[in-house]
Amino acid sequence: MTQMKQFAALSVVFGSGALFGLGLTLSGMINPAKVIGFLDLAGNWDPSLLLVMAGGLAVTFPAFQLILKRGAPILEAKFYLPTRKDLDPRLLGGAVLFGLGWGIAGLCPGPALAALTLLNGQVFLFVAAMVAGMLLHKVLAE
């Protein structure tokens, strides 16, 4: 890839990240109270998270179908997509563990990183533990 193309691609990557962070914050998903408000069906239910997902999918669902018909992305040689197709115990077990953590704190990786901007000690604690969990998985998986 030429340097010019590389620079353009990474500028778009930065813009994509910025839009993502903006969207997480605007949607309120950065706030654990909004997430727990959705997950707590028996409490004072807040369906906002459902509409965040619906808003996201309203764009990605049609767009991804069209994009993946292309031979390649605009500024890269190929698509980098997951290749596995089967439902294995690791996928489902991992989703259970993630769901447990999500239900305890109301934080998933994107909102947790976006919330670092609040300079709150509790967020730092969660993100440090999340990174430790990722490293632990790496150690145990080998």
Added chain:
Amino acid sequence: MVRIESEQVYIPEGLKHMENFTPVSAIAGGLLIGVAATLMLLVYGRIAGISGILGGILFPLQGETLWRVIFLVGLVAGAAVYPLISATSVQWTAQTGSIGMVIAGLLVGFGTRMGSGCTSGHAICGIARISKRSFAATGVFMVTAVITVYVLRHLSGLVI
């Protein structure tokens, strides 16, 4: 830029207890997230899955680190800019104590690596690719989180 002064929307009488529901900002924020993930795939061919991007920085592969760092710097920058361009302040309320934060963080970090993704990679990007694995993972982590919240808040009285 997006500016939502206040969110006075019509809520039917039967749903009046949903006073925390913010449909306008939720849809607008969701659309932004969708555009972000679409740009990423269309231009750079990558999936905007946050746990995969962060995990990829922790265990770097040749040539696959810089874009990940730039994406996450962008994500934090976007969140940092929000209060400057919005009329509303960012609300953030912890739902558990320090011990809960550590336990939850470990579970989220470990679980998202083991399960190959989180809310963004599976629920926003994977479902859009009509991936069977992402449909299954999204269903499992949603149901598990709902049960976890129910048990912690309505059955056990245990606050961690």
